[in-house]
Amino acid sequence: MTAATPKGERRRQALVEAAASLLADGGFDAIRHRAVAERAGLPLASTTYYFDSLDELVIAALEFHGNAELAYGKARLDELDPRECGGDAFIELVLDLLLGPSGERDAEAVLLRYERLVATGRRPYLRPLMRRMSGELHALLFDIFARAGQPVGRERVEELIALVDGAVVNALIEISPDPRAAARRMLSKSMQPR
Amino acid sequence: MTAATPKGERRRQALVEAAASLLADGGFDAIRHRAVAERAGLPLASTTYYFDSLDELVIAALEFHGNAELAYGKARLDELDPRECGGDAFIELVLDLLLGPSGERDAEAVLLRYERLVATGRRPYLRPLMRRMSGELHALLFDIFARAGQPVGRERVEELIALVDGAVVNALIEISPDPRAAARRMLSKSMQPR
DNA sequence: ACTAATTTGGTACGCTTGTACCAGATTGAG
């Protein structure tokens, strides 16, 4: 259900943000009515009042999270200076778009990006949303390459994304996973073979 | 706990197989004491008797499933006829090794192979097992390339695997996912670029 | 200000879960 009053809308939004935060911390299974309500500082019943089912809450959380990522990507595109797109810097930029900005809790943040791809396999209701976000990310990357003076075809974009994604999922099983480093290796090899 | 009597060992094995079958059907979350016991035709308490915790049961199921896959791969390697390794046939062979033999319920079977990679991200206790199985798979693929008269370096094997894996996880969000086709496209392009 | 719509929040229900318990049956060793 959608809120009809401003305060209600704020409350609803608080629930979405709490759910998104739980999603980032513990994955899809961490989004539960009680946990969301507690993190938002609201009573349990507010979650069922504003969302017809838990799935709706999951979708809203995923959308919130994804939109934040896309906004970050667009900001990076806007501030892009074509003169500062040397090989390594550009690779880091691509990694930032695909895996999020580099940080200490790298592996954990990256994990969610792949959990949702795989989770979509068993949750068809996530597909429309995931397709939209995935499409926007591809377009963003396409633009980034063009803006950086290294225009590539859409197929090449897909190939590079697959390369990064494959490197990441295979890196997740290491004792102390460093998916970003694995992706960087693959990207470097594929983008500067000579 | 490990069984001490032959009949006990058979029972334990039946539980492992039941758990593996549930894993294939519904993913990790489908492995639950009651479900495993029911599928094995055994009482609930047998699951806690032979396995100290649910995690142990999950590990055993994953190992059983993975070993079956590796055995299939080794069989394919043994029966490999180097003369029948034309481009397309060879690509299908590689896909069979990485995604399992082609079938109707393709997407579902493939899904599990990637769920476990990602699941390992939040279940560190799966890492040793996953690393061993992943290593064996890489070695298997390395041998396959050599036997087929197309020897490649270990790095190239990793690259091709990443390409396939990335193609698959990105295909999972399609309305009617066909991860094998997506992987095939990527492989074809990368293996016969001219 | 008054009434109807919306929101609130406490509570409860029915279900499933992992795990523990234990009296009795079965098995293997001497």
Next chain:
DNA sequence: CTCAATCTGGTACAAGCGTACCAAATTAGT
């Protein structure tokens, strides 16, 4: 055969879950 070790299987429990309910409080429209 005997007896201790192993196994069996029915039952119970506390915790967590999604969801429903509803009287009271708040807000919006007139």
